[in-house]
Amino acid sequence: MSAELKEAIEAIAKEKNISKDALLDGIELSLLQACKNHFGKADNVVVEINRDTCDYEVYANKEVVETVEDPAMQISLFEARKVDEKYEIGDIVRIPIQSKAFGRIATQNAKNVILQKIREEERRSLFDRYYEREHQIVSGTVSRINGRTIAINLGKADGILTESEMVKSENLRVHDRVKVYVVEVKDSPKGPRILVSRSHPELVKKLFESEVSELAEGIIEIKAIAREAGSRTKMAVASNDPDVDAVGACVGMNGIRVGAVVDELGGEKVDIINWDDNPALLIENALSPAKVISVLADPDDRTALVIVPDYQLSLAIGKEGQNARLAAKLTGFKIDIKSETQAQEAGIFEEYFGEDDDEEYEEHDEAAEEYAEDEVSDEYVEAEGNEEVTEEPAGE
Numbered sequence: 001m002s003a004e005l006k007e008a009i010e011a012i013a014k015e016k017n018i019s020k021d022a023l024l025d026g027i028e029l030s031l032l033q034a035c036k037n038h039f040g041k042a043d044n045v046v047v048e049i050n051r052d053t054c055d056y057e058v059y060a061n062k063e064v065v066e067t068v069e070d071p072a073m074q075i076s077l078f079e080a081r082k083v084d085e086k087y088e089i090g091d092i093v094r095i096p097i098q099s100k101a102f103g104r105i106a107t108q109n110a111k112n113v114i115l116q117k118i119r120e121e122e123r124r125s126l127f128d129r130y131y132e133r134e135h136q137i138v139s140g141t142v143s144r145i146n147g148r149t150i151a152i153n154l155g156k157a158d159g160i161l162t163e164s165e166m167v168k169s170e171n172l173r174v175h176d177r178v179k180v181y182v183v184e185v186k187d188s189p190k191g192p193r194i195l196v197s198r199s200h201p202e203l204v205k206k207l208f209e210s211e212v213s214e215l216a217e218g219i220i221e222i223k224a225i226a227r228e229a230g231s232r233t234k235m236a237v238a239s240n241d242p243d244v245d246a247v248g249a250c251v252g253m254n255g256i257r258v259g260a261v262v263d264e265l266g267g268e269k270v271d272i273i274n275w276d277d278n279p280a281l282l283i284e285n286a287l288s289p290a291k292v293i294s295v296l297a298d299p300d301d302r303t304a305l306v307i308v309p310d311y312q313l314s315l316a317i318g319k320e321g322q323n324a325r326l327a328a329k330l331t332g333f334k335i336d337i338k339s340e341t342q343a344q345e346a347g348i349f350e351e352y353f354g355e356d357d358d359e360e361y362e363e364h365d366e367a368a369e370e371y372a373e374d375e376v377s378d379e380y381v382e383a384e385g386n387e388e389v390t391e392e393p394a395g396e
Helices: 001-014 020-039 077-083 105-132 201-211 215-216 246-251 251-266 277-284 310-317 319-331 340-345 347-354 355-374
Strands: 045-049 056-067 074-076 094-097 138-147 149-153 158-161 177-186 195-199 220-228 234-238 267-272 292-296 303-308 336-341
Touching: 001 020, 001 105, 001 149, 001 158, 001 251, 020 045, 020 056, 020 074, 020 105, 056 077, 056 158, 074 077, 074 105, 074 201, 077 094, 105 177, 138 158, 158 177, 177 201, 201 215, 201 220, 201 251, 215 220, 215 246, 220 246, 220 319, 234 246, 234 277, 234 319, 251 267, 267 277, 277 303, 277 319, 303 310, 303 355, 310 336, 319 336, 336 340
Parallel strands: 056 074, 158 195, 234 267, 303 336
Antiparallel strands: 045 056, 056 094, 138 149, 138 177, 149 158, 177 195, 220 234, 292 303
């Protein structure tokens, strides 16, 4: 019998991915429950199970008394000496309990206890499995679409993709395979509740970490990221090795690395810029692909005034203000962008630089005109001298 029990326990443990010890604990609990249902109480009942062989023994410790008042807890001297002649009043006798004697109701209750224990352990195992993946990327398949909520089959459990975590421009269908970011894993009576996202900025970060070995090795790091899901992401990177170009490493040869991320994001544009500890230089980089004349940053107030050539104003601001908005999110500065003409009319040059710099600004205007003449396409990118990573219509 113990061999059959051992085989059954090992099979269930493997199938349900729960520990053998947890199942044996459930059997102990079920036997105690059966004794309680059969005898009315089980305070003096002991269950011993050999964890290796699954041999088990159930017995009750009963006190030897002259007059038995509680048969479940006591035994007469006459009955005790049938077991062993040495027993005296006050001794404790170990009386074996045969589980075969339990009634149908007690047996059914014991079975329910074991099943409940299996369900609890299975739920706990699932929770532990996905809790370890919290704040990571997992792959799944769209299994159900319920109004504004999508269920993503992650293997052993479903992830919940709510409307707020969806990419509005993305049209997911049943059976579509997608990668999602695990935002949170909660325990519940029905199993783990897994909240996932397709719009979280960390999704982009984790996708790059999976594609760029230098990120995983710590040679380069992502310092900041700002995202408008489905449209554009700006990411600032820095290198811890002077011989490694952070932007180039993320872009990859012929753009293969950034291309893989863009494909997973459904064509979402990705701007990769160099991080700089100098706020003014960081803001200038963040406004890429727009060219900047000057940045006046106030680290205390977290504000910045940016002056750009007239023909670059719309590009710096971006379509519906997106470029400026993402740059502000990325840097943490409130950015005010003015064209060169606006700055001159407002007297900003004289206020901040004095009147002796007119010649310098004339040279700047000439350089800007020369740059505009050299443009051969209305689509171009800026990655601090590295390979192209995104395309931006010049009118944005």
